[in-house]
Amino acid sequence: MVSALLAQSNSVWLPTDASTLAPEYDSLFYFVLWTSVVIFVGVVAAMVWFAYKYRRQSPDERPELVEESKLMEISWVVIPTILVLIVFTWGFRAFIKFGVAPPDAYQIDVRAQQWSWLFTYPDGTQSSELHVPVDRPVRLKMNSTDVLHSFAVPAFRIKQDVLPNRYSYVWFESTKTGTFKVYCTEYCGTQHSGMLADVVVQSQSDFEQWLQEAGTPEDMPLPELGQRVYQQQGCQACHSLDGSRMVGPTLQNAYGTERQFADGSSTVADENYLRQSILNPGERVVEGYQNVMPASYSSLSDRQVNALVAFIKEQSDAAEGTTAANSSQPPLQGSAAQ
Numbered sequence: 603m604v605s606a607l608l609a610q611s612n613s614v615w616l617p618t619d620a621s622t623l624a625p626e627y628d629s630l631f632y633f634v635l636w637t638s639v640v641i642f643v644g645v646v647a648a649m650v651w652f653a654y655k656y657r658r659q660s661p662d663e664r665p666e667l668v669e670e671s672k673l674m675e676i677s678w679v680v681i682p683t684i685l686v687l688i689v690f691t692w693g694f695r696a697f698i699k700f701g702v703a704p705p706d707a708y709q710i711d712v713r714a715q716q717w718s719w720l721f722t723y724p725d726g727t728q729s730s731e732l733h734v735p736v737d738r739p740v741r742l743k744m745n746s747t748d749v750l751h752s753f754a755v756p757a758f759r760i761k762q763d764v765l766p767n768r769y770s771y772v773w774f775e776s777t778k779t780g781t782f783k784v785y786c787t788e789y790c791g792t793q794h795s796g797m798l799a800d801v802v803v804q805s806q807s808d809f810e811q812w813l814q815e816a817g818t819p820e821d822m823p824l825p826e827l828g829q830r831v832y833q834q835q836g837c838q839a840c841h842s843l844d845g846s847r848m849v850g851p852t853l854q855n856a857y858g859t860e861r862q863f864a865d866g867s868s869t870v871a872d873e874n875y876l877r878q879s880i881l882n883p884g885e886r887v888v889e890g891y892q893n894v895m896p897a898s899y900s901s902l903s904d905r906q907v908n909a910l911v912a913f914i915k916e917q918s919d920a921a922e923g924t925t926a927a928n929s930s931q932p933p934l935q936g937s938a939a940q
């Protein structure tokens with residue numbers, strides 16, 4: 603097909619095509635584009651030619667009577683109708699293909715949250731990057747914990763709204779290995795434009811190896827595991843580690859320093875405080891911040907929470923030289939709120 607030949611990958615027009623759906627959409631797009639170009643050029647050329655040919659040449663000239671042409675009238679009804687029907691059937695077939703996942707598709711759960719993506723694989727492994735095997739249909743079961751988001755991968759030519767309280771689905775079969783971008787395409791708050799993720803398309807064996815390593819390995823040191831959980835769970839969307847203020851307070855030097863709360867109380871952050879801040883963020887709201895931290899972290903496993911606490915502790919100068927024994931001591935002051 604001519605239009606398919608013109609549809610080069612990564613052209614000025616369209617992003618790389620990396621799924622089975624892409625060529626269908628692209629060829630339809632180019633069909634509509636080039637048909638429009640041909641019709642547009644034809645109409646404009648005829649217009650210019652007629653304006654010249656039938657120009658008034660003397661003041662008393664009268665236009666000739668033009669006889670109607672049945673052939674022309676029929677053709678300007680029939681040809682556009684055929685074109686529209688071609689576009690309709692073509693588009694409808696692609697739409698059905700997009701809407702119906704093959705029954706053997708590999709299912710990955712997607713959680714959208716202000717402002718990050720979390721992917722959960724059938725074995726329970728979680729990641730903030732979407733990893734998928736190449737040449738295999740993948741079906742995403744998607745859900746949001748807060749507002750409307752929209753999952754879009756231009757390279758796969760897919761886009762689907764992600765809603766709270768309900769699942770939505772999208773599927774694709776990638777055809778190229780490599781890294782592509784996921785965008786959130788529904789305005790979902792302050793950090794909406796930063797709600798990005800990578801899709802890493804790998805060979806089946808690389809994918810399986812990655813899946814094995816990506817779990818939460820037993821032998822991984824807690825702070826290191828904590829860093830991983832921190833990224834997977836999207837904490838960095840709201841908390842910095844360098845002291846800068848974001849939607850949430852920075853976690854640099856959070857541990858071991860005094861925290862002021864909106865209700866006027868205060869406490870020195872110890873491990874229990876960090877733990878409670880993650881599991882039950884609404885309980886004590888840090889002064890000057892909104893109570894917007896997701897409550898969904900209450901479902902993290904104990905090991906994940908321990909790891910996060912260890913990681914946050916590591917971001918603090920006050921943690922230098924502390925030992926595990928310190929954590930069982932009462933906070934230095936103002937622990938009444940616990």
Ligand SMILES: [Cu+2]
Pocket residue numbers: 714717750751752786787788789790794797
């Ligand atoms: Cu979003």
